[in-house]
Amino acid sequence: xxxxxxSPGAASxxxxxxxxxxxxHPLDADTALEPLGDGSFRGRASKRxxxxxxxxxxxxxxxxxxxxxxxxxxxxxxxxxxxxFAGPLADGELTVHARAARTNRSTQHWQMEVAQGGEVVATAxxxxxxxxxxxxxxxxxxxxxxxxxxxQPLAPGRxxxxxxxxxxxxxxGTASAAARPEAPWDSVTTMWIRDNPPRxxxxxxxxxxxxxxxxxxxxxxxxIAPFGTTVSLTTYFHVDSEMMAAHGDRExxxxxxxxxxxxxxxDQTAEIWTPAGELIAATHQTALFRI
Amino acid sequence: xxxxxxSPGAASxxxxxxxxxxxxHPLDADTALEPLGDGSFRGRASKRxxxxxxxxxxxxxxxxxxxxxxxxxxxxxxxxxxxxFAGPLADGELTVHARAARTNRSTQHWQMEVAQGGEVVATAxxxxxxxxxxxxxxxxxxxxxxxxxxxQPLAPGRxxxxxxxxxxxxxxGTASAAARPEAPWDSVTTMWIRDNPPRxxxxxxxxxxxxxxxxxxxxxxxxIAPFGTTVSLTTYFHVDSEMMAAHGDRExxxxxxxxxxxxxxxDQTAEIWTPAGELIAATHQTALFRI
Numbered sequence: 106x107x108x109x110x111x112s113p114g115a116a117s118x119x120x121x122x123x124x125x126x127x128x129x130h131p132l133d134a135d136t137a138l139e140p141l142g143d144g145s146f147r148g149r150a151s152k153r154x155x156x157x158x159x160x161x162x163x164x165x166x167x168x169x170x171x172x173x174x175x176x177x178x179x180x181x182x183x184x185x186x187x188x189x190f191a192g193p194l195a196d197g198e199l200t201v202h203a204r205a206a207r208t209n210r211s212t213q214h215w216q217m218e219v220a221q222g223g224e225v226v227a228t229a230x231x232x233x234x235x236x237x238x239x240x241x242x243x244x245x246x247x248x249x250x251x252x253x254x255x256x257q258p259l260a261p262g263r264x265x266x267x268x269x270x271x272x273x274x275x276x277x278g279t280a281s282a283a284a285r286p287e288a289p290w291d292s293v294t295t296m297w298i299r300d301n302p303p304r305x306x307x308x309x310x311x312x313x314x315x316x317x318x319x320x321x322x323x324x325x326x327x328x329i330a331p332f333g334t335t336v337s338l339t340t341y342f343h344v345d346s347e348m349m350a351a352h353g354d355r356e357x358x359x360x361x362x363x364x365x366x367x368x369x370x371x372d373q374t375a376e377i378w379t380p381a382g383e384l385i386a387a388t389h390q391t392a393l394f395r396i
Numbered sequence: 397x398x399x400x401x402x403s404p405g406a407a408s409x410x411x412x413x414x415x416x417x418x419x420x421h422p423l424d425a426d427t428a429l430e431p432l433g434d435g436s437f438r439g440r441a442s443k444r445x446x447x448x449x450x451x452x453x454x455x456x457x458x459x460x461x462x463x464x465x466x467x468x469x470x471x472x473x474x475x476x477x478x479x480x481f482a483g484p485l486a487d488g489e490l491t492v493h494a495r496a497a498r499t500n501r502s503t504q505h506w507q508m509e510v511a512q513g514g515e516v517v518a519t520a521x522x523x524x525x526x527x528x529x530x531x532x533x534x535x536x537x538x539x540x541x542x543x544x545x546x547x548q549p550l551a552p553g554r555x556x557x558x559x560x561x562x563x564x565x566x567x568x569g570t571a572s573a574a575a576r577p578e579a580p581w582d583s584v585t586t587m588w589i590r591d592n593p594p595r596x597x598x599x600x601x602x603x604x605x606x607x608x609x610x611x612x613x614x615x616x617x618x619x620i621a622p623f624g625t626t627v628s629l630t631t632y633f634h635v636d637s638e639m640m641a642a643h644g645d646r647e648x649x650x651x652x653x654x655x656x657x658x659x660x661x662x663d664q665t666a667e668i669w670t671p672a673g674e675l676i677a678a679t680h681q682t683a684l685f686r687i
Contacts, residue, residue, distance in 0.1 A: 184627065184628070184661055184682060185480070185627065185628035185682050187478040187480075187521060187628070187630060189476070189478075189505050189521050189523050191497060191498040191500070191503075191505040192498060192500065206482060206509065206516045206519050207482040207483060207515065207516040207519075209482070209483065212482075212627065212684075214480050214482040214516065214519055216507065216519055218497065224498065225497045225498040225505065228497050228498075228505055228507055228521050229521075230478060230480050230519050230520075230521055230628075232480050232627050232628050232682075234627075234660075234661070234684075236659040236660050236661065237659060237660050238659055239659050239660050239685075239686075239687065240617075240657065240687055241656075241657055241658040241659060242616070242656075242657045243655075243656050243657075244582055244583060244616075244653065244654050244655055244656065244657075245655040245656065291535055292535060325533070325535075326531075336475065336476065336503065336523050336525075337475070337476035337478070337521075337523050337630075337632075339478060339628075339630040339680060341628075341661075341663045341680070341682040343656045343658045343661070343663070344658075345659065362535065363535050364534075364535055364536040364667060364675060364678045365532075365533075365534050365535065365536065365632075365634045365675045365678060366531065366532055366533045366534075366535075367532040367634045367635075368527040368528060368529055368530055368532060368636065369525070369527050369528050369530050370475055370525070370527065370632075370634070372632045372634070372678045374665055374678070374680070376655065384655060384656045387655050387656065387663045387665070387680070389630060389632070389665070389678070389680045391475060391476050391523075391632040393503075393525075394530075395530075396530065396531055
């Protein structure tokens, strides 16, 4: 275990900068939301963030989170986000609704729903909080990885346009048996990932990146042609806007593994690190698989 | 890594037995819900499941899940459950509402809300599914532990009546510095846990047990008097009613650790195992802490 330990700084309330987006980047253009009032927003499913059979889950996740981020009643920054994928999101208009179910002194509880053509595409919840600087400690271990620049990027597949929005560099556990001559008997993936083109890190891009790991069944069983799709995704954000501003648009290191495959569902537990060794998100999911 | 690998059985749809409860047990008596129609239920916060400053989170979690389990439109069994704790649940009447946001052929997406005195106490979502027998594999490692009978049970504290409903036997990482002469510099807990009195395992008791780990800050910093409370809890169920019936009312082995403590929030990732070595739940949470 490699750990860092920090003494508490001055316990002053963190300054929460307003949520800012760089309009020119594909992620910002494609997740643009038009406020309709009363917590509802209109958006559009993106061809660029398309996956096999509908939008990439990370895109849906970003839309759900963004509705709460843009809501005029928002307090603080995201701590936890859960998105349940109920059905495919097709090309075309979508709506997203965000409701603050309860606002406390320093925490706020959100419920979100993404819909298209009158059907619910995703349900989501989030907890936002105003954080204070205090004692911090990283217990998890920074994954072993050669530098980003020394690893070859993966070419996106034709059926998975969303991958074109990322520079993904696999150190361990790709989804292709051909690309992995020494197949280990586990589902562990370690990869560098960065928005393509690079984009300053914020909660929207981080939420999206948290769903960018291939389904664990693809890694564990590359010998066959499995099907896998995320059903429920939870992310715990261990980062604030100040840390993200300091990180900028550099690459992130992701590591993911399954704990259990059973009867059509498997889980995944993953971590997102900065190259400086800061664990900025822990993200967990359960996925449907067919083999 | 210890792993088990099973070949797929006949891919027949699993038989889903109706949800049954043993009315005599405190957990069943105290989580009793009276249907009010339209997905609403009336219940009562339990003194027996009381924690410092309100109901034990596992109790709130059980109430939220039970509303979906009891709903006449329920399909299949729980795969994923997320509960966000928005405020304390005091003694007295509560209401819980469950809504099926979308029902597909084999999956169903639920939104739940627990309220008291007109205020939201918890928001929750769940995914239910009809599972099929297929290839299964456990990648995580069964924790090292001496047998249940050889470990001393922990006496419940006066301020934490909920603990009296559990037989908890710590192998590693209790919350008390006095009970832990060789304090390791981490937050790992391994413990046996069983309902007290014993009760056949079902989704309600399993959801409750998933919140029975002490806040990680108590384990990591037993030298000081910290405060910790779960804010968001997600559980992935890797078990069906058939497996639970075979398990009966025996003890479960739980292991939990934090990945990151930062600025007032820390996460926890945990696993619940049967003594037979079946990983039946992966459960993750983020908690507020003050030191």
